[in-house]
Amino acid sequence: MINKLQAITGASNVLTGADVGRYSHDFTHSYNWTPLAVVRPGSTTEVAEIVKLANETGTPVVPVSGNTGLAGGAQAEGAIMVSLERMNRIREIRPNARLAIVEAGAILSDIRSAVEDHGLVFPLTFGAQGSAMIGGNLATNAGGSNVLRYGNTRDLTLGIEVVLPDGSVMDLMSELHKDNSGYNLKHLMIGSEGTLGIITGAVLKLMPKPRAYATAMVAAPSLDGALTLLNRLQEATGGAVEAFEFMPRSYVEQHLKVVKGSREPFDAPHDVNILVEVGATSPRDTEPGPDGRTPVSSHLETVLEELFTHGDVLDAVVAQNEAQRREMWARREAAAEVTLSRPPVQNNDIAVPLDKVATFLERADAMLTRIDPGAQPMVVSHLGDGNVHYAIWPKTQDPDTMNRLMEGVEGIVLELGGSFSAEHGIGTTKLPSMARRKNKVAMAAMRAIKAALDPNGIMNPGKVLPKD
Amino acid sequence: MINKLQAITGASNVLTGADVGRYSHDFTHSYNWTPLAVVRPGSTTEVAEIVKLANETGTPVVPVSGNTGLAGGAQAEGAIMVSLERMNRIREIRPNARLAIVEAGAILSDIRSAVEDHGLVFPLTFGAQGSAMIGGNLATNAGGSNVLRYGNTRDLTLGIEVVLPDGSVMDLMSELHKDNSGYNLKHLMIGSEGTLGIITGAVLKLMPKPRAYATAMVAAPSLDGALTLLNRLQEATGGAVEAFEFMPRSYVEQHLKVVKGSREPFDAPHDVNILVEVGATSPRDTEPGPDGRTPVSSHLETVLEELFTHGDVLDAVVAQNEAQRREMWARREAAAEVTLSRPPVQNNDIAVPLDKVATFLERADAMLTRIDPGAQPMVVSHLGDGNVHYAIWPKTQDPDTMNRLMEGVEGIVLELGGSFSAEHGIGTTKLPSMARRKNKVAMAAMRAIKAALDPNGIMNPGKVLPKD
Structure with missing residues (x-):
């Protein structure tokens, strides 16, 4: 396997053993793993060859770009990690058409800087933008502080290129604002957290930069x-x-x-x-x-x-x-500093309808007092999106209470028609919530789609969809 | 079958024979068909029961709402037509949350009027809005004149409810602006032209109405x-x-x-x-x-x-x-009046990148002169979206020339990275274009999804996806 990977990308771009160190944990060090190998392809063709090889041999593949995710989505025990870091080019900026064409490994802040020279802005912005890469932003449909005006990552994207689980390359690099020619596979791939394919490139929408x-x-x-x-x-x-x-x-x-x-x-x-x-x-x-x-x-x-x-x-x-x-x-x-100032902390990244944030907070605070008297909420919210970061400082701190608090939050969220994962995604962290809370019919449809597009189950296995 | 349908909706809501007259052609009278029956369910539960019956008996189902489509997507030879016309309620308008909850048979102009009373606008607007229903708008991801500012129908929709091909009801009636909990099935369903399920309700985004x-x-x-x-x-x-x-x-x-x-x-x-x-x-x-x-x-x-x-x-x-x-x-x-003033007319609803409209028009005009000297283009364009309605008044008018002109337009569109169907969808009219022009990898993915969600092929069969 390693030899075959080396033949695809060159030996220097296949890391094993001690060299995989920095790829073997997430950035908060909440998760640790040992990948089979880390491969750093330099082109979409190389990504496709790697995935084809993995599919033929039934080897799990985990894509990683900036590794700034908060949900354990890049865990890769025994898997081939495909790092997009070398595919970091901003291929083209067309100011008049208000678009940029980038590779998946382009760092978000680099994209933002490059388009600013044209008086334009790519308005996706959040704390980790100096290391987060656009491929990961697309895989998780990243949110951030300016969603209110400009939307989530999916709303800022005209087209993508994806390597599917069989190694075929799906060119959806559309530069179009209107295209009704069949099912919208772009939106299906965006937010699927690498479980349906590896996003290798994107066409991004640009806006006039506020002066x-x-x-x-x-x-x-x-x-x-x-x-x-x-x-x-x-x-x-x-x-x-x-x-x-x-x-x-x-x-x-x-x-x-x-x-x-x-x-x-x-x-x-x-x-x-x-x-x-x-x-x-x-x-x-x-x-x-x-x-x-x-x-x-x-x-x-x-x-x-x-x-x-x-x-x-x-x-x-x-x-x-x-x-x-x-x-x-x-x-x-x-x-982050304020919330983490009194560990341990239970983070809840939830969303409710705009007019139900007040009700959510009232009920959640009451639930806290009931389950763990003395527990304290520490809240900050993208209120314009109905997105509440409801952190909890528990009093009791035992795992059972922590779990009951999380389930309590989820229960209230669901009653109010909300989501237990607003912008951070599912990864592995939220798999129990998916199993407990996600609409069963939707879950069955997701499983059917996953099985149809990835029959061998090689793409980022064990993420997003809980075991049946 | 008819008896069973009557048991679901009541006899008066199952039409057969001469009574199906107005459901047996599209509004331009380009297509004619004879449905097995027209059923008019009054609730999502009834829609689900009809679809379940159809799935069990392998009977084709064709949903229809306002029947204003331009691509033959509601043709229903021998099929059960499910007309959403009775499910026309605007269930709720919540001005502070900027949303409206509607049933699929609500007429677009009725929705627009209802929300205007609150100083708000549902900004989807086009010629047929007095008879088009929101279910069809969602099924085809309708566009229109205000896409530039507000987006297509999918961008104006927070949530939908869908009856899947097995008769299960998928409740995606989200009121959320942020929700990253699994694959985005909303965007997959919107624009799938009734081939993956029947949309029965929606949560729509509202905007402040320009004064x-x-x-x-x-x-x-x-x-x-x-x-x-x-x-x-x-x-x-x-x-x-x-x-x-x-x-x-x-x-x-x-x-x-x-x-x-x-x-x-x-x-x-x-x-x-x-x-x-x-x-x-x-x-x-x-x-x-x-x-x-x-x-x-x-x-x-x-x-x-x-x-x-x-x-x-x-x-x-x-x-x-x-x-x-x-x-x-x-x-x-x-x-429409200007374009149709010299029949026959070949309509081409295409989109190209914003900065390639000029190139498209130059090349298309040259192609016309080459293939059919004396043919005349009649153009009007949503220029801000790159959407060109490139109508052709042919000189020769024989079917072969007409076909070569359409293929000529498509060829130029494809070279420029455009789409042969910008806002009207595929239906049956554009099936040859799909077969000729759509990316093969994307097409294979669409077929896999269709087979996974509709294994018996009952939902609006023969539309969107050309025969393999």
Whole structure:
């Protein structure tokens, strides 16, 4: 096997033994494994040959790109790991057609930098963007902070190229905005976490890069009030709200404790603290006035003042300069630090309908108190997407209680029509939740599709679909 | 069979013999057929029972809703036609969550009217919206004039409910903006034209309804220039361009000939005539000034004047009132009348990458002259989506020439990375194109999925996938 792999990619691109070290765990070190070999193909043809070989020999294949996933999706015990890292070219940027053509191993922040030179933005953005690669973003349909305006990864993708489990290359590198010619295999592959094939390339949509941002901290009277506020802001800005992030009082307090030099967002404490950001591309919004402020900031201030007079806003601070904007974002971006400041932590990445976030939080907090009195929630939320990162600091900390808390969260989520995995995917971490909670008819359809496209079960086996 | 169907829906909802008349042809009368029976279920449970019966007896099932399709997708010779017309309820509108929950037989224009009462819009819009039903829109992933801003039907849909070929009900009625829990079956079902199941309900995304429009006719120096113009307008308006429709000089001239009382859009004739519309929701854009004009119109005028001084615009007229706006739209909406004014017509609904529309038109026109000297193209295009309705008025009119022209168009489309079916779907009309042109690996994957989900081949057989 190793010889055959070496014949495909050259010996230097087949790693075994001690050389696989950095490929044998996820980045949080929650999972460890020993792959059969790590192969670093340099082209789609090489990926196809590797997969063909694996399929013929019944060897498991696990694709990996930036290895920044949070769900154990790249575990590869005894498998051939196919690392896309050498396929990192940004093949083409066509500014007029607003698209970029990239290989799967291109690092997200590199793609973002390359298109910025053309005044454009590829708006996918999240913490790990300096090492995450687009192939993994596509495999997991990554989300992040700007989904509200631009959508998830799938919404930012015109086309993909995929090596299927039999080693055939499926060229769906469409540059089209409209194409109704058969089943949408692009959307089937995106988010399938490497279990239906290996994504090797993509055509990405680009947007005009905002030339100015208006950013504010806003205190809302309630979560329902915050949703009204979001809808009014969307109307007032023509849908230009890029981020709408919720931090409850408990989060703000913990942030003050944990991060040196951090400050209160408002003069008085509030329960519902919102970070809102509006992006502007139009010269009428972006050209600074005599006072150095941009019209988009002044406009946001006016809108917030109006909402204040109607009671939809309790307090608001609009960033007057980039430093103030950075301070606002720093509070939100400290989420990992804040959440992990009191281990152990149980992370729950859930989504509910926009108008049910308040109900979810009430019920979840009550459930905590019931199951583990003294347990504490630590919450931060992409409120505009209904996505809540509901971390729990348990009091009891035994595995049984931890499990009951997770099941408790899932139960409430399901009752409210939500999802137990909003943006991190299933991998292996969420397999028990899939088994417990996923619609049975949908699960049967997924299994049928998996069996049809990967009859030998070689592609990232044991991920996404729990054992029958 | 008929008795069993009657037992499911009641005798009055099973039509046979002379009663199936209006269900036995498509709305253009291009196709005629005789169904075994037409059944009109009143609930998802009834749909499921019908499909289960059909699956057990190996009887073909063809779903139909508004029957406004253009590709022969509802042909039902000898099949049970399942008409969704009785399932036409708009179950719920939740303005704060920006969503509507509807049954598959709800008529598109009824949905649009119902949500307008809440200051919202369901932005799917096209000619047949007064009779087209949402189930068919979802089955074909309908497009239309506002795709540029809001996307195709799939982009406007949070969740669906589907009866699968075995009669099981797949509840994907998600109200979520983020959900990464397994394969995306919603996107697989949408656009599958009833061959993988019957869509019975949907959760639709709603948007703030524009309270003012700025509409203009613009003459651009070239098609490439028009694309630059679109990109500048998107920047200047923060992505608020709702429509960007291209009409060449030949279209404008034919419109003048065919439609009584129609007028030239500009003082002088131009080759590249663009209808552009910007939608505004913000009070700063929509509140009329002392002259009765809205700020959004004045802003569009300013932007166009700037582009004029740079040579990106040759001439422009901004509508000063609703009557002028209607006149601009009437020219575009007369497309069917203009195109059909000289039968026979060969319609080609194609898409190419945004920056290749000009190349497509040059090559297609040259191909016409080569194959059928004297043949004439009649073109109108959703230019902002790269979607060209390339109608041909053949000179020779024999079937062989007609076929060679269609193949010629397809060949050019494929060379440019385009699609032979942009928004109308495959149905039966485009089966030869699928067989000739669709990527073979993708086709094999589609067949595998079809066989996995519909092993008895009962769901809308003979559509989308050509015979192997």
